[in-house]
Amino acid sequence: MTRKKYIYLIVAALFIAIIAFFFFGKNNKGQQITAIVKKGNFPIEVTTTGELVAKSSEKIYGPTGLRQIQIWQVKIQDIIPDGTVVDSGQYVATLDRTEISNKIKDEETNLEKLESQMTKTRLDTSLELRSARDELINLTYALEEKKITLEQSKYEPPATIRQVEIELEKSQRTLEQAQKNYKLRYQKAVANMQEVAASYNQAQRKLQQMTDVLKQFTVQAPKAGMVIYKRNWDGNKMGIGATMNAWENIVAELPDLTEMISKTYINEIDISKVKVGQEVQLGIDAFPEKRFSGKVIEVANIGEQLQNSNAKVYEVRIVVNEFDSILRPAMTTKNKILTSIVDSVLFVPIEAIFNNDSVTFVYKKNGSSAIRQQVVVGQSNENEIIVKAGLSEKDEVLLIPPEKADELPLELLPKEIIAKFKEKPAPVKSQKPSGKVTGKTPGPAPSNLKK
Numbered sequence: 001m002t003r004k005k006y007i008y009l010i011v012a013a014l015f016i017a018i019i020a021f022f023f024f025g026k027n028n029k030g031q032q033i034t035a036i037v038k039k040g041n042f043p044i045e046v047t048t049t050g051e052l053v054a055k056s057s058e059k060i061y062g063p064t065g066l067r068q069i070q071i072w073q074v075k076i077q078d079i080i081p082d083g084t085v086v087d088s089g090q091y092v093a094t095l096d097r098t099e100i101s102n103k104i105k106d107e108e109t110n111l112e113k114l115e116s117q118m119t120k121t122r123l124d125t126s127l128e129l130r131s132a133r134d135e136l137i138n139l140t141y142a143l144e145e146k147k148i149t150l151e152q153s154k155y156e157p158p159a160t161i162r163q164v165e166i167e168l169e170k171s172q173r174t175l176e177q178a179q180k181n182y183k184l185r186y187q188k189a190v191a192n193m194q195e196v197a198a199s200y201n202q203a204q205r206k207l208q209q210m211t212d213v214l215k216q217f218t219v220q221a222p223k224a225g226m227v228i229y230k231r232n233w234d235g236n237k238m239g240i241g242a243t244m245n246a247w248e249n250i251v252a253e254l255p256d257l258t259e260m261i262s263k264t265y266i267n268e269i270d271i272s273k274v275k276v277g278q279e280v281q282l283g284i285d286a287f288p289e290k291r292f293s294g295k296v297i298e299v300a301n302i303g304e305q306l307q308n309s310n311a312k313v314y315e316v317r318i319v320v321n322e323f324d325s326i327l328r329p330a331m332t333t334k335n336k337i338l339t340s341i342v343d344s345v346l347f348v349p350i351e352a353i354f355n356n357d358s359v360t361f362v363y364k365k366n367g368s369s370a371i372r373q374q375v376v377v378g379q380s381n382e383n384e385i386i387v388k389a390g391l392s393e394k395d396e397v398l399l400i401p402p403e404k405a406d407e408l409p410l411e412l413l414p415k416e417i418i419a420k421f422k423e424k425p426a427p428v429k430s431q432k433p434s435g436k437v438t439g440k441t442p443g444p445a446p447s448n449l450k451k
Helices: 002-030 098-152 158-215 415-423
Strands: 034-036 038-054 057-061 073-079 091-095 218-220 243-245 250-255 260-267 279-284 287-299 312-320 332-349 354-356 359-366 369-374 376-380 384-389 396-398 428-430
Touching (some): 098 158
Antiparallel strands (some): 038 332, 073 091, 073 243, 260 312, 279 332, 287 312, 332 384
């Protein structure tokens, strides 16, 4: 009996499972997801992904004077982790000293050579001027001897006296020429010493300048804050091994976290909608529960091409109105820019719109069944789309095609109605932008409707 009981129980369980499968499976298959046609103000939004940056920041500079010592690039040998909070004067980074150390050694060798050259020039000048002074003394003695000879020859014949006078005049002239030459030699010696001394002093100053620059190769924070790596022209962060050039010797930045900006890029199709002054709703990927408000403060007038892409985009900057300590540079943001509001229109979820060749339609509930109703659509946002004709307020539409959808009747709109609504745009409330951006306004119908 026990064995038969188990068999009966198993058979009963299988029977119940089969009935449940057919019953619930049929109900699920026939289950319909619907939406009610709404009427009201319809927001037109441009949704983009952005990155948080500080509105202003303190630059952490590397050594000044690199160009004066002819060093054009320096590598970052070590740097504290990105996002580290530091105090004023605290260590930030160390730069590679290889090139400047070699230059200092070369300049020290050059300074030693110049010092030896200056000593040699001083000795040579001393010997040369001493020899010239001795020559002047000898010529002076010779002149005195000629004068004595002239005094002693006053009783000699006139011819002898005249000869002695000529010898005296020659000695006088020779002494005068030697004195003039000594002055020139002295001036030349002074000029030589000044030239050598100038080269020596210049080398000393250059060596001192290199030494002062070398002290700056250990970079410290100018004030307290959070250290954020600087980005290169290609967008990569300047961490360990990155190269800093002498024209822009910025090692890192200390952003002001009290004012943050979301930097984003808008494609050229949507850029004509975006104006300075428009309101923005911001979300942070790292904290999905947080919501912030913002405002467009800058729209680029010239587009740029993203790497590895043919798309042209325009940079847009959005200021975050609120302050929150969780906001950090480089966080990813989702921005909804409210470009305009269409006043008093009907709209449905985008999922309710379908296409069949050139006809746009919805599955409209008609009692217990449904029909395919042709509609004229307008502008759309991320989730919903405007319906200009074909539906009324509080109509119910299906979001998923029903069974045997192709066999449902298709209710077409009169051609004059279609033409009328396609030519007449929906009324729009402007958001009173304060900036101007040129561009073509895209068409009202979305390009991603379901077929």
